[in-house]
Amino acid sequence: METQGESKDSRVQAIAGRLHPAWVGVLGALLYLPTTRYGLIRYDDPWLIRDNALLHHFTWDGIRRVFFDLSLEQRLQLGAEYLPVRDLSVMLDFAIWGDRFAGHHVTQVLLYAGLCALAATLVLRLFEKRALAWWVGVAFALHPVHVEAVAWLSERKGVLGGLLFFGAACLGVRYLRVGRVAWLAGCLLLFAASVLAKGHMLGGAAALAMCALWCADAPSQRRWALGASAVVLGALVFVPIYVAGQSVGMVQPYHGGGFLQTLALSCTVHxxxxxxxxxxxxxxxxxxxxADFANVGLLGLGLLGLLVFAFFTVRAVFQSSRRSAANFGLGWWLIFLAPVSHVVFPLQNLLADRYLLIGSWGLLLVFGVGVVRLPSRGAWVVGLSWLVASTTWSVTQLGHWESSRALRLHAVSVHPSHVESWHRLASQAEEEGKYEQAEAYVARGLEQAGSATDRWRLYHRRALILEKQGRVDEAIRWMRAAASQPAAHKAYANLGLLLARRGEIQDGLEQVRRACEYQPRSVHNQRAHGIVALEAGEVDEACAAFAEARALEPFNADNHFNLGLCELRRGDQRASDKAFEQALELRPNLAEQIDQARRSVLR
Known part of the structure; x- marks a missing residue:
């Protein structure tokens, strides 16, 4: 006789059996609905989205630049990356929402909802187990490690790339089962688009090959066609991404230098x-x-995990009888861990939640397998406990993304020696005119600063705070302390501006020249060089610097205005008029300022 509890379980299972697991996308959308009232975060969002004029207009010329202009200047404007599909999505956002950034967040949430739906669908397509697909889909939608990718607009590339790749994987499995070439073509098209949205999706080639390997009932020619074509296409699509990254210096040296230390870092991060x-x-x-051996516990856990996961994955690859859903999940995790492990490519950040957006599906698949193998009552207790804890963490983390200040204050509460966050907090307080608070943040950061790089950045911020208060002499003293190494090129540029302001023009000119020598690709450095050179009467030198600033940032009206003014001072009326016209196209309200400049110079 069926008990009341068993009756409820059977009813729940019956409902789940009728509903497609893609409905978990609604759950993901509801979780992130609060982000639709968020704005921009002072963490790449302003310069990559708000101030990036190229992406504000959905035009054929803009699309051409995004996809085909691999010049240094163009890549620097687009985040020093070649990710045209991501950039195209931002252009569409501006076409739909304009600068109402809450709307951009709506797009982000919808993309994540689609990603969750496809993640659950892939489980169903691969393993044909609806209960497993539901558990994995819900766990994926609610996991807190995804908050950074969804709540941060600058990580559009991850959410969009993930959506496209899971779509590709679903079509790939469909091709393996049915065999129509159209499914293969659709799979490859979406896979290529996913790599052009986020370069790390290159690992998807191995994931598609693994899908082909696990679908043992598919004819061998289909399995070879999917696996081989994905690997070849992925390599071809990644070429311009790598070339662009090399040209702008995005391919970093390995942290710590030595290979042994890199392996230790990789295990610790894992x-x-x-x-x-x-x-x-x-x-x-x-x-x-x-990037050291300090955290032995994390290093040991990471190393053990890598060895165990690799053992089960490799064994399943070579023994078809071992190709279970759990082993597939472990292999998936390792595939998408590789690009962010620092072994294949050294990354700017040691680790970040957003790096796990796609790879997390693999371990959550293992979790789902464990849940469905439990007795019914135990499965519900374990599964629901996990989901409640997961949701609690996600909601908590979402609150920290509501503002830049909240995000950074939380960062220093977790990692007090994170000097970058102290620096950002001081910068925001300075812009708000809260100079005492800004100085307090700088002081806290200096207490934690362990390297010369950390110190010069905080000295630089302190000098800017003092300059805002009109304390120029003190600002120069701290700016000199900041201008201590080539990495501090911006401090040299600002020192030159401060010295020129105090009347020490030649010393200032020497400092801005040094800034441009250390980093000629900086718009700020070239602009500062032009300003000080113009004050020093070096008009040709100033015009060359302003021209370089314009080339690096052609959609900034100020760069055209500065060049127009300099050409006017040099006596080249034609070049001046052309630069002023371009400035007016970008910002029509400059007309009065341009007229005043012309009258002032011609007088």
Missing amino acids: GKYLLLMMLGGPYSIAYPVG
Whole structure:
């Protein structure tokens, strides 16, 4: 006789059996609905989205530049990356929403909802187990490690790339089962688009090959066609991404230098990622993990995880009887861990939640397998407990993304020695005119600063705070302290501006020249060079610097205006008029300022 509890379980299973697991997308959308009232975060959003005039207009010329202009200047304007599909999505956002950034967040949430739906669908397509697809889909939609990718507009590339890739994988499995070439073509098209949205999706070629391997009932020619074509296409599509990254210096040297230290870092990062996947929060944009052997616990956990996961994955690859859903999940995790492990490519950030958006599906598949193997009552207890904890962490982390200040304050609470966050907090307080608070943040950062790089950045911020208060002599003293190494090129440029302001023109000119020598690709450095050179009477030198600033940032009206003014001072009326016309096209309200400049110079 069926008990009341068993009756309820059977009814729930019957409902789940009728509903397609893609409905988990609604759950993901509801979780992130609060972000639709958020704005921009002072963390790449302003310069990559708000101030990037190229992406504000959906035009054929803009599309051409995004896809085909690989010049240094164009790549620097687009985040020093070649990700045209991401950029195209931002252009569409501006076409639909304009500068109402809440609307951009709506797009982000809808993309994530689609991503969750396809993630659950892939489980169903691969393993044909509806209960497993539901558990994995819900766990994926609610996991807190995804908050950074969804709440941060600058990570559009991850959400969009993930959506496209899961769509590609679903079509790929469909091709393996049915065999129509149209499904293969659609799969490859979406896969290529996913790589052009986020370069790390290149690992998807191996994931598609693994899908082909696990679908043992498919004819061998289909399996070879999918796996081989994905690998070849992925390599071809990645070429311009790599070339663009090399040209702008995005391919970084390995952290710490030595290979052994890189392996230690990789294992430590993996250990931290495993803790985050197991809901071992708090979650943040910064974690106290370094490129050393200091955290033996994380290093050991990461190394053990790598060895165990690799063992089960490799065994399943070579023994078809071992190709289970759980082993597929472990292989998927390792595939998408590789691009962010620092072994294949050294990354700017040691680790970040957003790096796990796609790879997390693999470990959550393992979790889902474990849940469905439990007795019914135990499955519900374990599964629901996990989902409640996951949702709690996600909601908590979402609150930190509501504002830049909240995000950074949380970061320093998790990682007090994260000098970058102290610096950002000081910068925001300075812009708001809260100079005492800004100085307090600088002081806290200096207490934590362990390297010369950390110190010069905080000295630089302190000098800017003092300059805002009119304390120029003190500002120059701290700016000189900041201008201590080539990496501090911006401090040299600002020191030159401060010295010129105090009347020390030649010393100032020497400093801005040095700034441009250390980093000629900086718009700020070239602009400062032009300003000081013009004051020094070096008009030709000033015009050359302003021309370089315009080339680096052609959609900034100020760069055209500065060049127009300089050409006017040089006596080249034609070049001046052309530069002023371009400035007016970008910002029509400059007309009065241009007239005043002409009258002032011609007088």
